[in-house]
Amino acid sequence: MVATPTYDATRDRVEAYFDRTATKTWERLTSDAPVSGVRRTVRAGRDRMRALMLSRLPKDLSGRRVLDAGCGTGAMTEVLAARGAEVVAIDISPQLIDIAAKRLPEDLVPRVTFQSGDMLSANLGAFDHVMAMDSMIYYTAPDLGRALAGLSERCPHIVFTVAPRTPFLMAFFGLGKLFPRADRSPVMIPHAPKRISEKLLINQCDRTLLKLEQVTSGFYISSCLEMRA
Template identity: 45%
Template sequence: MTRASYVRRTSEIEHYFDRTALAAWKRLTGDQPVSGIRATVRQGREAMRQTLAGWLPRDLTGWRILDAGCGSGVLSLELMARGADVVGIDLSAQMVSFARQRAAELQTQRSVPTAGRVDFRSGDMLDPRLGRFDAVVAMDVLIHYAPEDARSVLEQFAERTRRGLLFTLAPSSHLLRAMLMIGKVFPRSDRAPAIYPTDPEQLAGQLVAQQHMSGWRVGRSQRISVGFYTSQAVEVVRS
C-alpha cells in the first residue's frame, strides 16, 4: 500500500461519512427506531461489538486501547467503563462530534461509570503521534480496504501494539462480489465506499507469517451474519 493510495482511500471514506451518510449513520448507531435492512445491520453490528468486547478482559484497568474507526463511540465508552484509557479516532469529524456529545450525555446521566478515560479524536488511525497501545480494535473499518492494504494497516498497528489486534473483515461470498461489481456502475459520488471481500483466516495467516511479525499468532475467529450484515471478527495476539 502506497501512502498516496491510502490517503486517497481515506479521503473517500471521510467524504462519505461526513457529507453523504451522516444522518443515516447517526440513526443506525443511535437508539432511534429503524426498520427493514437497517434493523438487521444494527442487530449484526451490536452482536459484533459484543464479540470484540468479549475477547478483552473484563477488567481493563491499566490498558491503553485504540478504537480505530470509532464512529459514534459506543465501543469506546464500553471499554472506558471497564477501566481502559481509550483513544477513539475516526476520519469523520462529524461522527466524532456525535461521539463526544453522546459521551457527555451519558456521563451527565451517570449511566456510564468513569473507571477509565476516553479521548475522541478526528484524524488518521495510523498517525504515529497517537503512541503505543495494549490493544487495537478496528470494527468494520478494514472492510473498506483491499486485502493487501488491510494487511498493511494491520502491520502498522502491530508496530505499536503490545498485546493484541482485534479487527473485522468481510468474508468473501458470491453475493458480496456481485454487490461490489454492481456498485462500480454507479457514479462515485452516489455510492458508499466499496466493501472488499477477503478470506479472513488467510489474511491473518499471511500477516503473522511475515518475518517482522515474529511473536504474533492468530487467535479466535467468529463470523456474525444477521440479515444484510455479515462480518468476521479475527484476533491476532502476541504469544
C-alpha cells in the same frame, strides 16, 4: 500510517461519505430511534459483533490503553471506558466524533480522548489493545496488511473485522464497480484470512492471526479476526 495512493484515496472517500453524506443515517442507526426493517437487521448485527469483539478483552481494563480505531458514534468507546480503560477514540469523520463525545456519559469523560484523523497514525502512540470494528473493511489486501503490520509494532493485540468472501458480498463488490466512482459510497472489499496472512507475512513475524466468528444479520455480514503477539 499507510502511505499509498490506494489507501489515501479510500480514506478520503470514507471521510466524505461519513462526514458529509451519511452522518444523520449513522447517528440514527446507532441510537434507539425507530428504523426500517433492513436497518434493524444491520443494527442487530453490529450489536452482536461489538459484543463478540469485547468478549476478547478482560472485563477489567484498568491501567490499559486501548485504541478504538474508527470509533464512529462511540458505542465501543463507552464500554471500554466503563471497564476502566484509557481510551483513544479516533474516527476520520469529525461529525461522528462530535456525536460520540456528546453521547459519552459524563463520569467516563476523563478516561477518553476523542480525536478526528487517521486511525493508523504513529503519533497516537502504543496500546495494549486495538479494536477496529468495520473500519478496515474498505481497504485492499495490501493496504490492510500494511495497516495491521504497522499497528502490530505498537500493540500486541488487535481485534478487527473484515468483509468475508461470501457469494453475496462478492456479487455486491462486483456490482459496485459498475457505477461511476463519484456516485457510490465506499465499497466493502471481501477478504479471506489466508490472504491477509500472506500480506502480513505472518510466518515471518511473531504473530498469530485467528478467525473468530462471522456475524450475519440481514444485510450485515462481517467476520471477526484477532491478531496476537
